[in-house]
Amino acid sequence: xSDKKEALFSKKNLKLVKDPLDDNNPITVQVLGIxxxxxxxxxxxxxxxxxxxxxxxxxxxNVVVSLMRNMIPSxxxxxxQLVVIATLVILVDQTLKAFVYDVSKELxxxxxLIITNCIIMGRLEAFALANNPWKSFMDGFGxxxxxxxxxxxxxxxxxxxxxxxxxxxxxxxxxxLYELGYENNGMMILPPMALVTCGVxxxxxxxxxxxxxxxx
Amino acid sequence: xxxxxxxxxxxxxxxxxxxVAALLSSAAIGLKPLQSKNIEQEKKxxxxxxxxxxxxxxxxxKDYSNYIKEELVLNHLGEIQEGSAFNVDxxxxxxKDAKDxxxxxxxxxxxxxxxxxxxxRGKGLWGPIWGFISxxxxxNTVYAAVFDHKSETPGLGAEINRPFFQDPFTGKTIxxxxxxxxxxxxxxxxxxxxxxxxxxxxxxxxxxxxxxxxEERLSKYLPYFKSISTSMQVQDALEIVTQDELNDTISNINxxxxx
Numbered sequence: 357x358s359d360k361k362e363a364l365f366s367k368k369n370l371k372l373v374k375d376p377l378d379d380n381n382p383i384t385v386q387v388l389g390i391x392x393x394x395x396x397x398x399x400x401x402x403x404x405x406x407x408x409x410x411x412x413x414x415x416x417x418n419v420v421v422s423l424m425r426n427m428i429p430s431x432x433x434x435x436x437q438l439v440v441i442a443t444l445v446i447l448v449d450q451t452l453k454a455f456v457y458d459v460s461k462e463l464x465x466x467x468x469l470i471i472t473n474c475i476i477m478g479r480l481e482a483f484a485l486a487n488n489p490w491k492s493f494m495d496g497f498g499x500x501x502x503x504x505x506x507x508x509x510x511x512x513x514x515x516x517x518x519x520x521x522x523x524x525x526x527x528x529x530x531x532x533l534y535e536l537g538y539e540n541n542g543m544m545i546l547p548p549m550a551l552v553t554c555g556v557x558x559x560x561x562x563x564x565x566x567x568x569x570x571x572x
Numbered sequence: 573x574x575x576x577x578x579x580x581x582x583x584x585x586x587x588x589x590x591x592v593a594a595l596l597s598s599a600a601i602g603l604k605p606l607q608s609k610n611i612e613q614e615k616k617x618x619x620x621x622x623x624x625x626x627x628x629x630x631x632x633x634k635d636y637s638n639y640i641k642e643e644l645v646l647n648h649l650g651e652i653q654e655g656s657a658f659n660v661d662x663x664x665x666x667x668k669d670a671k672d673x674x675x676x677x678x679x680x681x682x683x684x685x686x687x688x689x690x691x692x693r694g695k696g697l698w699g700p701i702w703g704f705i706s707x708x709x710x711x712n713t714v715y716a717a718v719f720d721h722k723s724e725t726p727g728l729g730a731e732i733n734r735p736f737f738q739d740p741f742t743g744k745t746i747x748x749x750x751x752x753x754x755x756x757x758x759x760x761x762x763x764x765x766x767x768x769x770x771x772x773x774x775x776x777x778x779x780x781x782x783x784x785x786x787e788e789r790l791s792k793y794l795p796y797f798k799s800i801s802t803s804m805q806v807q808d809a810l811e812i813v814t815q816d817e818l819n820d821t822i823s824n825i826n827x828x829x830x831x
Contacts, residue, residue: 398727429581450599454606
């Protein structure tokens with residue numbers, strides 16, 4: 357490798373992964389992909405499945421678009437990006453249905469949600485169109501982790517407080533809290549509480565990370 | 573090359589569409605046999621589950637014929653038609669007029685007892701919901717029920733395919749004094765009522781869909797239920813009659829001997 361070339365895991369490249377986790381989180385800072393984040397955080401399992409599928413689609417789409425970046429006519433680039441994402445999602449769905457039927461059932465509704473996830477298109481438009489495939493892959497990797505983190509944290513609290521379970525395991529019941537008069541908060545499983553929990557997450561994040569506070 | 577020329581743009585778009593279309597359709601056609609096999613196995617698994625037999629998909633396929641003895645197709649008058657219930661596509665039948673619909677019905681033999689399995693299909697919040705409900709020999713008591721869905725909200729409406737929702741259907745009855753009342757899924761307070769089941773918080777529209785589906789589907793089978801329950805009664809009556817005749821003859825013989 358020539359000296360001019362950047363190392364694969366240079367500081368700059370690692371920053372692409374680290375940034376979206378906190379300073380530039382797609383959900384809590386850019387407030388993208390909120391719709392899917394609110395819809396599937398009732399339980400941990402769907403949240404994890406969604407995070408994994410988004411991870412796959414975002415990384416692959418980023419690499420594919422990055423490879424084509426010099427060929428895509430700028431006037432139809434948004435359509436091209438959408439076609440790439442939709443094709444990937446459908447291919448994945450068809451393959452899962454044929455080979456791992458149970459996983460595909462688990463995914464059912466997410467397939468549509470992945471296509472409409474604004475984070476994926478946002479990354480293609482903002483990053484993959486202007487950078488090489490490896491950087492785009494790192495960017496996709498970082499952003500899907502940044503998407504997964506708040507999703508799983510919110511789902512953790514909503515499932516624990518709303519249904520008293522984690523991954524379907526009855527935690528509260530095993531701890532014997534029901535006998536002491538504890539009751540599940542049914543409100544937590546309703547959509548508005550996803551927004552509130554997300555809000556609390558953003559609040560705590562901004563308390564820790566002063567960079568995120570805008571000056572008035 | 574200028575990538576922003578009109579001709580290039582049109583050419584690029586055309587090529588892209590052709591490649592994507594070829595890719596997707598070959599994937600769809602190539603994977604179709606595997607997919608339909610999975611779907612068929614799952615249907616068999618669900619049918620068996622609705623009579624309380626839980627097996628893996630592969631085992632369900634193997635053991636299916638050991639349990640399911642008859643696959644009938646009925647018309648709206650409850651008369652048996654030609655064909656096999658398994659091949660009836662409910663989603664197509666539901667679009668027809670009530671008179672033209674074919675009604676699939678499975679009869680299972682479990683421990684020597686007959687169970688009547690009725691396939692269900694209806695509308696949830698986002699898409700179709702379906703399932704199977706099995707009745708005991710009295711054609712009134714529910715033996716078990718399974719439900720599934722295409723795209724209900726995960727964690728809310730999608731929970732209709734979980735045991736906590738399905739199990740309470742067992743033992744509920746669909747008739748009250750000879751009249752059809754179906755089973756209602758309602759918000760809270762269903763405990764102790766033989767025609768009601770507790771719903772899922774946050775999944776009300778899906779649960780209403782389940783209520784509607786059970787009522788609409790079961791009501792179509794009432795003519796058939798009536799005809800077989802009368803034939804069952806006739807059979808019972810005949811048995812009693814022959815028993816009586818036998819007793820009479822015995823007592824007559826006894827009388828003669830005494831005389």
